[in-house]
Each structure stands twice: as C-alpha cells, then as structure tokens.
Amino acid sequence: MGIKGKSAIVTGGTKGIGRAIALRLAGDGGNVAVLGRDQEAATRTAAEVEKQGVKSLALKCDVTDYGQVKRVMSEVHQAWGSLDILINNAGMDRSQVFQQTDKELWDLLIDVNYKSFLNCCHVCIPYMIENKSGNIVNLGSDAGRVGNPGEVLYCGTKAAVMASGKALARELARYNIRVNSVAPGPVQTELWENLHPGEKGRKVTEAVTRAIPMHRIGTPEEVADVVAFFVSDDSRYLTGQVLSVDGGLTMIG
Ligand SMILES: NC(=O)c1ccc[n+]([C@@H]2O[C@H](COP(=O)([O-])OP(=O)(O)OC[C@H]3O[C@@H](n4cnc5c(N)ncnc54)[C@H](O)[C@@H]3O)[C@@H](O)[C@H]2O)c1
Numbered sequence: 001m002g003i004k005g006k007s008a009i010v011t012g013g014t015k016g017i018g019r020a021i022a023l024r025l026a027g028d029g030g031n032v033a034v035l036g037r038d039q040e041a042a043t044r045t046a047a048e049v050e051k052q053g054v055k056s057l058a059l060k061c062d063v064t065d066y067g068q069v070k071r072v073m074s075e076v077h078q079a080w081g082s083l084d085i086l087i088n089n090a091g092m093d094r095s096q097v098f099q100q101t102d103k104e105l106w107d108l109l110i111d112v113n114y115k116s117f118l119n120c121c122h123v124c125i126p127y128m129i130e131n132k133s134g135n136i137v138n139l140g141s142d143a144g145r146v147g148n149p150g151e152v153l154y155c156g157t158k159a160a161v162m163a164s165g166k167a168l169a170r171e172l173a174r175y176n177i178r179v180n181s182v183a184p185g186p187v188q189t190e191l192w193e194n195l196h197p198g199e200k201g202r203k204v205t206e207a208v209t210r211a212i213p214m215h216r217i218g219t220p221e222e223v224a225d226v227v228a229f230f231v232s233d234d235s236r237y238l239t240g241q242v243l244s245v246d247g248g249l250t251m252i253g
Pocket residue numbers: 011012013014015016017018035036037061062063064088089090091092093112116139140141142183184185186187188189190191192
C-alpha cells in the first residue's frame with residue numbers, strides 16, 4: 001500500500017475523519033500537511049503525524065477562501081517539491097427541514113462542502129498535471145446518494161462533490177491523476193453528535209444502528225482505511241468511483 005515519501009494534504013485534518021486519515025496516511029509513509037481553521041488543533045494533529053516518523057506541516061486554512069488555499073498549497077509545494085495526494089475532507093452539516101432554512105445557511109453549506117472542494121482541486125490540479133501524477137479523494141456521503149430528510153442542502157452539496165469528482169476523473173485520467181470518493185454512512189464524530197444531540201439524538205442513533213446490517217456506527221479509522229486504499233497502488237485501475245463505507249446500510253453500486 002506504500003505511499004512512502006509522497007506529499008499528502010488533508011483538509012479539515014484536525015479532528016474526526018480528517019485526523020484519522022492524516023494518521024493513516026502517515027502510517028503508510030506519506031508526509032502529511034494538516035489543514036485546519038484552528039492552528040493549535042492542526043499543530044496537535046501534525047505532532048501526532050510526526051510521531052510516525054514522517055514529515056508534517058500544520059497550516060491554518062479556511063478552505064472556503066481561495067486565496068488561503070492558494071497560499072498554503074504553495075507552501076506545501078515549496079517545502080516538499082510536489083503535491084501528490086489531496087484529500088477533500090473538510091465539511092459540515094446542519095439538520096433543518098428545508099422550509100425552515102434560509103439563504104444564509106444555503107450559502108454556508110455550499111461554501112464549506114462544495115466550494116471548498118472546487119477551491120482545493122482548482123489550486124492543486126495544476127501542480128499534479130505538472131508532475132503527471134496525482135491522487136484526489138473526496139469525502140462524499142451516503143446522504144448524497146440516498147437523500148436524508150432535514151439535510152436537503154447537505155445532500156445536494158455531497159452529491160455535487162461526488163458528481164464533480166467523476167467529471168474530474170474523466171478530465172484528469174490522461175495526466176495519470178485519479179479521483180475517487182468515499183461515501184460514509186453514520187460515523188462517530190463531532191459532526192454526527194452535533195447533528196443528533198440529546199435524548200432525541202440518542203434515539204436516532206439507536207434506530208440507525210438497528211438499520212445498519214453490521215449493527216454499529218462506523219469509526220473514523222474505518223473510513224480512513226478506505227481512503228488509504230484509494231490513494232494506494234492497490235487501486236491503480238480505479239478512478240471516478242464512489243464507495244460507501246457504511247456497514248451495509250445502503251448497498252449502492
Ligand atoms: N460523521 C459522519 O457521520 C459523516 C458521514 C458522511 C460524510 N461525512 C463527511 O466526512 C467529512 C469529515 O467529517 P467529520 O465527521 O470528521 O466531521 P468533524 O466535524 O468531526 O470534522 C470536520 C472537519 O472539517 C473542518 N472544517 C469545517 N469547515 C472548514 C473550513 N471552512 N475550512 C477548513 N476546515 C473546515 C473542521 O474544522 C473539522 O476539522 C465531512 O466532509 C463530512 O461531511 C461525515
């Protein structure tokens with residue numbers, strides 16, 4: 001599975017699934033740049049990454065801001081000489097029936113979940129083309145494949161990421177750049193906890209757990225392992241794919 005010596009960028013790598021991906025890629029020998037809005041949290045994850053004997057950078061970056069993305073990607077390129085792997089992980093969710101949402105929330109979710117993906121791909125791809133090599137993995141979601149009530153915006157943005165990922169895969173295959181997406185089901189992170197708080201949230205989690213054939217919520221590490229597969233040579237003939245990581249919840253594909 002070796003990605004030894006390759007440079008990887010993980011957006012939103014400070015906690016949850018992003019942190020698990022950063023640590024897993026480090027375990028596989030990659031140098032990992034941890035991007036996050038919170039410098040201290042990014043520095044903490046970067047220190048954990050370095051403990052695995054690879055290089056790391058902790059870079060403050062709000063990925064909704066094109067200028068910030070441009071600056072930090074250039075820093076990574078200057079430091080390590082290439083941008084080999086991009087993991088578009090940063091994301092957020094809010095639960096609200098569509099009629100109660102407002103344009104402010106639409107813009108927020110579109111910016112954080114979709115425009116961040118556009119920003120990062122747009123800045124990173126020229127470096128990869130120059131190198132005639134690259135690997136992009138996006139965090140989609142089962143929600144964007146099946147639709148969840150109360151998540152109209154989230155589902156739309158995640159479907160957009162997965163669909164644009166496929167289109168990019170077609171554009172970029174000629175440059176030896178692969179683009180794939182993972183579509184997690186429920187994963188035990190702050191995102192899930194904030195979406196389903198309190199007693200009502202506990203009941204939702206119980207009901208979802210019953211519906212999952214494997215009868216448990218996923219862990220960040222279980223998603224990270226699939227991301228590691230997509231960036232490895234073991235998946236060298238895969239591009240434009242979306243793989244659900246959900247204990248059998250949706251069985252799409
Ligand atoms: N947890 C789940 O159940 C689940 C399911 C399907 C998909 N996902 C997706 O997986 C990804 C990671 O989610 P998680 O569960 O680890 O969530 P999390 O809330 O634990 O972590 C999200 C990360 O994204 C970062 N982030 C948010 N907005 C940002 C911005 N503008 N700039 C930079 N960083 C930003 C946060 O700071 C944090 O580090 C997200 O894209 C999410 O949509 C999660």
